Amino acid sequence: xxxxxxxxxxxxxxxxxxxxxxxxxxxxxxxxxxxxxxxxxxxxxxxxxxxxxxxxxxxxxxxxxxxxxxxxxxxxxxxxxxxxxxxxxxxxxxxxxxxxxxxxxxxxxxxxxxxxxxxxxxxxxxxxxxxxxxxxxxxxxxxxxxxxxxxxxxxxxxxxxxxxxxxxxxxxxxxxxxxxxxxxxxxxxxxxxxxxxxxxxxxxxxxxxxxxxxxxxxxxxxxxxxxxxxxxxxxxxxxxxxxxxxxxxxxxxxxxxxxxxxxxxxxxxxxxxxxxxxxxxxxxxxxxxxxxxxxxxxxxxxxxxxxxxxxxxxxxxxxxxxxxxxxxxxxxxxxxxxxxxxxxxxxxxxxxxxxxxxxxxxxxxx
Amino acid sequence: xxxxxxxxxxxxxxxxxxxxxxxxxxxxxxxxxxxxxxxxxxxxxxxxxxxxxxxxxxxxxxxxxxxxxxxxxxxxx
Numbered sequence: 186x187x188x189x190x191x192x193x194x195x196x197x198x199x200x201x202x203x204x205x206x207x208x209x210x211x212x213x214x215x216x217x218x219x220x221x222x223x224x225x226x227x228x229x230x231x232x233x234x235x236x237x238x239x240x241x242x243x244x245x246x247x248x249x250x251x252x253x254x255x256x257x258x259x260x261x262x263x264x265x266x267x268x269x270x271x272x273x274x275x276x277x278x279x280x281x282x283x284x285x286x287x288x289x290x291x292x293x294x295x296x297x298x299x300x301x302x303x304x305x306x307x308x309x310x311x312x313x314x315x316x317x318x319x320x321x322x323x324x325x326x327x328x329x330x331x332x333x334x335x336x337x338x339x340x341x342x343x344x345x346x347x348x349x350x351x352x353x354x355x356x357x358x359x360x361x362x363x364x365x366x367x368x369x370x371x372x373x374x375x376x377x378x379x380x381x382x383x384x385x386x387x388x389x390x391x392x393x394x395x396x397x398x399x400x401x402x403x404x405x406x407x408x409x410x411x412x413x414x415x416x417x418x419x420x421x422x423x424x425x426x427x428x429x430x431x432x433x434x435x436x437x438x439x440x441x442x443x444x445x446x447x448x449x450x451x452x453x454x455x456x457x458x459x460x461x462x463x464x465x466x467x468x469x470x471x472x473x474x475x476x477x478x479x480x481x482x483x484x485x486x487x488x489x490x491x492x493x494x495x496x497x498x499x500x501x502x503x504x505x506x507x508x509x510x511x512x513x514x515x516x517x518x519x520x521x522x523x524x525x526x527x528x529x530x531x532x533x534x535x536x537x538x539x540x541x542x543x544x545x546x547x548x549x550x551x
Numbered sequence: 552x553x554x555x556x557x558x559x560x561x562x563x564x565x566x567x568x569x570x571x572x573x574x575x576x577x578x579x580x581x582x583x584x585x586x587x588x589x590x591x592x593x594x595x596x597x598x599x600x601x602x603x604x605x606x607x608x609x610x611x612x613x614x615x616x617x618x619x620x621x622x623x624x625x626x627x628x
Contacts, residue, residue: 317572406602445597512572512597 193222206261210345213335213360217261228256231266232273233540240273241280244287246343250276254341255333262333262361268326270536271310271363271389272333275300278391278534279334285525289393290344294429295356296393296522296529298338299439300331300363301507303377306387306536307365315367317511320358320397331361356396364509370444371508372451379457380533387536392437392505393529394519398422401514404449412453415446416460419518420467423504424497428520431470432482435499436523437531440464443510461501468497505531552580556589565589566620568613570596590620 194209196202202219206212218224229236229252236253243250252273259272279286279298289296302313311326319327344350352359368375377388400422404411423430423438430436440460442450450460472493475483486493498504510516522529555567567589569577574593581587594613598606 404600406600406605411600445600449600514599 211336211340212261213332213339215360217336218263220257220260224260225253225257228260228264228266228269229253232256232269240276243276243280243337243342245290245349248341248343250280250337250341255337258336258340259329259333261336262329263325264329264333265325267310268330268333269310270387270538270540271300271302271306271313271326271330272337274387274389274534274536275330275334275391276337278389278532279338281532281534283527283530284391284393284532285527285529286338286342288525289522289529290338290342290350292522292524293351293353294522294524295352295354295359295395297356297359297362298334298391299358299394299519300334301376301390301392301439301505302330302363302365302387302536303368303375303390304382304387304536305385306389306538307368309387309538310536311365313363313365315365315509319364319367319509320362320517327363327365328361331358331363334363335359335361358394358396367444367508367510371447373447373457373506373508376457376505376507377533382533382535387538388533389536390505390531390533392439392519392521392531394437394439394521395428397441397517397519398425400516400518402446402516403514404445412449412455415449416455416463417467419516420464420469422518423464423520424468424470425520426470426475426478428497429523430468430497430520431475431495432479433523434496435503436521436529437503437505438498438521439517439519440504440506441509441517441519442506443516444508444512445514446516447508457506458501460506461504464504465496465498465501469494470497471495503530552577552589552591553584555591556581556584556586559586559589564621566617567591568617569593570598572596592616592620 194205196205199219203216232252234252238252240250255276259269307313313326314324338344366376378384382388400419402415402418472486472495475495476485552567555565558565569591571593577591581589592613594609
């Protein structure tokens with residue numbers, strides 16, 4: 186197959202163009218907005234950058250990630266020009282060598298980049314939802330931005346299911362996987378501030394993760410042990426014995442705390458780092474159990490082993506904790522792959538809001 | 552909301568208690584099941600895990616509204 190984004194394709198009409206894109210493997214299986222030259226050009230102009238500027242090679246096929254190609258994928262994903270700054274930053278984070286995108290695109294594990302947006306871009310590039318149903322349907326910016334990155338991974342990076350992307354099953358987040366942190370109701374400092382950025386910065390943080398796992402917990406304001414029970418519940422869910430993290434003892438994981446749960450923890454004195462420390466300390470499994478379940482991957486205990494507990498994480502820094510979701514009983518944890526040369530770290534990139542150009546008639550409300 | 556509708560349909564006086572976060576959803580359900588004016592009262596969200604003292608406080612806040620709704624008053628938001 187020829188490189189579909191470099192060359193200009195021709196079709197009789199939009200319906201035929203869509204079928205051609207499906208046939209060439211350029212889509213995610215859903216209909217896309219046909220990236221006509223005019224649509225792509227308008228999107229390029231909106232970035233404020235020359236079309237041929239490249240963000241670098243994108244694995245696994247080392248496709249040249251030019252602004253024009255990224256814009257084409259963003260058009261296909263249904264993005265508005267306002268969304269582009271987040272897409273560009275997400276591409277920079279994804280192509281950061283520490284992110285191990287090439288390996289991530291090829292693994293049999295289901296891992297997918299999860300985009301977390303912080304700072305003013307939550308509003309300027311969206312709105313990007315952070316509350317009720319933020320990881321579900323109905324939020325245009327979340328859906329389009331996450332899908333744009335995936336279409337770049339397919340069309341520029343060459344990650345095609347069954348030929349280069351060898352995920353045995355994948356997960357629905359491989360279509361789109363993006364939300365903002367709920368900074369407004371969080372008692373913790375925003376994620377990007379805890380990672381060294383200024384509060385006024387806009388930042389996207391990428392973490393390669395599995396699909397979200399629900400964590401049910403009912404607090405009790407009259408029970409002084411409630412926060413401890415919640416920490417244990419989160420830690421035990423993070424330590425689920427089927428995860429790579431539990432087997433490898435490393436890799437990132439994301440914890441998304443709803444407003445009620447994060448309130449319980451903050452009231453008990455936790456901040457992001459002390460919570461991460463508590464979770465990393467408590468997320469363990471008995472080595473004997475892990476060996477019994479998967480002896481080819483986990484060695485048996487040896488005489489003299491100081492501790493029979495297997496840690497799931499090497500350090501608290503591997504845990505990415507954010508506020509999000511609606512008020513209620515459910516939070517989420519997202520385990521990860523725990524592999525790759527850099528061991529599946531989270532990577533943040535600044536979102537440049539000043540470069541964008543306004544295109545009349547192309548932004549919401551205008 | 553569905554419980555309130557089902558009880559009302561069999562002639563049992565009922566008022567649905569709906570937390571503020573779910574008020575819109577409650578209205579949607581009421582319309583969907585064909586009883587848009589089913590009695591309902593809003594209370595502050597959340598209550599789960601909020602503690603007994605808070606539950607007592609919330610009960611005090613909405614007691615008169617519940618009585619009014621059961622007495623044929625209009626729903627409160």
